[in-house]
Structures are given as structure tokens and as C-alpha cells.
Amino acid sequence: MHPDPQIRYHFDPKRKYPYFLIRNRLLGVVRKFAPRLSGRLLDFGCGVKPYEHLFTVNEYVGVDYQGEGETWNKEKVDFIYNGRTLPFPDASFDSIFSSEVLEHVFNPAEIIPELHRVLKPGGRMLLTFPFAMPEHEEPNDYARYTSFAAVSLFQQHGFEVMDLEKTGNYVEAVTQLWIIWFQQGIEKRFQRRPKLQQFLSKWVYRMANGTALFFSKRYPGNKRLYLNNVLLLQKPAST
Template sequence: MNYSQIPKEFNPGLFAPNYLTRQGLLKAISKNVPSLKGIMMDFGCGAKPYQSLFSVERYIGVDYEGDGHSHENENVDVFYNGKIIPFENEYFDSIFSTEVFEHIFNLKEILKEINRVLKPGGHLLITCPFSICEHEVPNDFARYTSFAIKHILEENGFEVIMQDKIGCSVTTIFQLWEMYIHQNIAPRLQKIPIVRSAFRIITYSILNSCALLLKSILPKGKELYLNNIVLVQKPHTQK
């Protein structure tokens, strides 16, 4: 798949501290792109970083305008009020939502809304983090285990078609270590440009390379992982 139109922030190189998470997400999302068709909603779309991956009839970005995240320079088509998605029943053929559910305090209510605007037989593809630092504060409310996210989706009328964990114990340990460095050590070097750049290039490229190498030779272990990815379907007949 061609990633040339994916923003660098979401398709980073080895020098980036979030390389392991972002590359894992990009590959997992790409694998499931063919399942989403027709009129599609990108729920919590932000800057729509993955839009170029999809070949759909219509791509509609919906987001919530609230504290913790600025939508400056983002191409949001429709804002919602945090409770009601402003579309009629069964409007969308498919829905995509990536790294959004952790920011929704009333997730069960919103899942009922997502179910309402999705056509019977339509697919919903979501990703949400399991291992990540607090972000977009104060709107960072939850982390979901694989069991919890499956239960919540099924409880709100969806059938799980595919569920997987992105990353493994090895890559997660390295990713958390890199984020600690990025947030607690790298800022101390901001006033020394040459040292700052050298530190970033050397440190992150070495850690990311080590993570990829060790992942290939050590038992991966999925007890600790980076992100959930789940593909569900709204049944043709709701119970």
C-alpha cells in the first residue's frame, strides 16, 4: 500500500520516539481498509491522517470540539456535542475511529449513537491504546484491555469479526522507555540544538532498531501490548 500521502507524524521514521506505535497502527489499519466501504464516517477524525488509505464513496470527518485538543488546521466536516451524532438513523455504510475511545467519558452512550447511525451489516473499525502516557489532558479517561473493549462493543449491539493486539511485550517496553526519554530527558537539551538533534537521532534510532531486532528473536509475548484493533459489524437484525 502507498503511504506517500500519510502525514509524517503518522508515518514516522526510525528517528521518531513514537515510531513503534505509529508504524504498528498504520500497518494494522491498512490491513483492514478493504472492510470499510460506501459512505464512511471518520469519528474523532482530527486531521484525517489516514484518509488517503480509503477508497470510499464519501468520507465524512466528525469530531468533538472541547478542551484538550485544538482543531486548528484540521479539516473537520461536522462537529458533535458529545452526546448526539447529527445524522439520521442508518446513514453510514461504515465507520472508522482510531485512538479516540480513550478520550470519551460516556463511551457506552456514544457507542449507542454510533450503532444508530450505522446501517445494518455495516462495519466499524476502531483502534484504542492499551499502553500509552496520558495525553490530550484533561480529556484522557480510559485504557481498555482486549477483554474490556470486546465486552463493551458486544454490549452495545456489535458483533466482533476481527480482534488483534498491535505490538508485543518487547516493542511496548521499548516504546514506554522512549516516551520516558522524550518527555523527561530530551526537553533538558532543547537549548542546545546540535546536542539535541544528535541525541534524538542516535537515541531513538538505536532503541527502535533494537526493538525490531529483539522482537524477531525473542518470544514476543502479547500480555503487554501497545494498541487494540477491532473490526465489528452491526447485525442485520438487532437483538
């Protein structure tokens, strides 16, 4: 559990939280894959480092880009880079972690080779990025990748795919998108009645999230629409 209650509220949320489904699934999958990264780790697009406590590594280094529309401050960022060249020598890191960043990268043809460059041969990279999610952190929201597109993209830049997982399923994705739509409508319609807004939000989100979990367990198989992609990659040892 993250020690900061504000970060925990958003990234380890309860069912009354509007983004519970996507955040809950992300927390579970990062916790699952974190033991497969080791050594000196680079958190690319680290933000507030919400998942740092899940990793047991020798050193945890965060780098980020200062862009428009971002939700979080940069207090926990160790290095700010220019959006093109990472400020590290070749083969500086044993592992790279990046969560919910790829969709904000406007120049993947430049950045992915940079990630490859700073990763040691044989090093691993864990990525999460959304599939079913509205535009956010505007205007710096550039892409949604299917699992097939993401695999092809990283293979073209010299990475080997070790594992691929999709979080959520059709039920959870549709419910999460509906909750986001409801939240945006509630905020506008009842912005002058905050107590009513809070009451409606709390109970609607709690019931919708609970219902999604109930039906998701009974109909888990359809993942043609889902929440997030999770990729575990490796830089070939012979590079």
C-alpha cells in the same frame, strides 16, 4: 503514502521518530483492515484524517469534538459534534472508522449507542485504541481498555466482534514507553541546547527502535503487554 508531508512525518514515520513503534504498527493494521470497510464511511474523531488515503469508499465524512489539550487543528473536520449526539440520521453510514479516540471518550455509554444508531444494519466499524501509552491530550484522557474489556463493552451495546488484533508485543511496548520517558527528560534537560537535543534524540530513537524491531522478530509471542487494540465490529443485519 499520505500526500501531506507534515502528516506523513507523524503517521508514517521513520525510525528516528520517537513514536515510531506505535505509529508504524497502526499504519500497518489500518492498511490491512481498510479494504473490509466500504460505502459511505464516517471517521469518528477524525482529526486531520491521517488514514483517509488507505480507504476506497464512496464518501469519507469526518466528525470530531472540540476539546481541551488536543494536538491537531480541525481544518479537515466536516462536522463538529457536541460530545453526546452525532448530527446524522439513523443508518446514515455503511462503515465507521475510529483511530485512537476511545480513550478520550468520557461517556462511552452515550457515544457507543450513537455509533450503533448511525451505522446501517450489516455495517462494519473499525476501531484502534491504545493499551500501553502514557496519559496524553490532558485532561481529556479517560481510559485504557484491555482486549477483554473492549469486546465486552461493544457486545453490550449490540455489536458483533468480527476480528480482534493486538499491535506490537512486550518488547515493543516496553521500548516505546522508555523512548517516551527519554524524550520527555531530554526536552526538559536540554531545552536551551536544541542542537544537542536534536542529535541525542535522533540517534537514540533510531537505535532504540531498531533494537526493538530486532528482538521483536525473535520473541514475538508475548502480547500480554502490547501497544494497541484493533477491533473490527459489525452491526447485526437484523437490527
